[in-house]
Amino acid sequence: MKDSIWAYFIIMFGIIAIVFIFFMQRVSTADQHNYTLLRETTEAAMYDAVDKESLENGIVKIDKDKFIEIFLRRFAENASLSRNYQIDIYDINEEPPKVSIKVSSTEKGTSDVLKFDLVNKVDAILETKN
Numbered sequence: 001m002k003d004s005i006w007a008y009f010i011i012m013f014g015i016i017a018i019v020f021i022f023f024m025q026r027v028s029t030a031d032q033h034n035y036t037l038l039r040e041t042t043e044a045a046m047y048d049a050v051d052k053e054s055l056e057n058g059i060v061k062i063d064k065d066k067f068i069e070i071f072l073r074r075f076a077e078n079a080s081l082s083r084n085y086q087i088d089i090y091d092i093n094e095e096p097p098k099v100s101i102k103v104s105s106t107e108k109g110t111s112d113v114l115k116f117d118l119v120n121k122v123d124a125i126l127e128t129k130n
Helices: 002-048 052-056 064-078
Strands: 085-093 098-108 115-125
Touching (some): 002 064, 002 115, 064 085, 064 098
């Protein structure tokens, strides 16, 4: 009887450990996905929002409205549909091109106890060759 209780304990501990590892892997993968998506989308949107007329005069400038439109479209195309995102754009400078963006998402487990808020921030400056 004593040995069978230890066997049940070891089996239950193993199942709980596997569930915990699976959940933490899912959270870390989601965080990496959000950060990479934010960084790549910001860079691509900045390049696409460069004002062509000012570039001909030697001034690097981005269009604020065009940047926001392109960023939101690109982010929405690649974001995971199973999460809710909150995008906060703190600062957009047209000249010199600089943006500050924060993306928050929530990762839930099987219960309300395991709930993580993932927050990623990016401050990007567009650099070009003279």
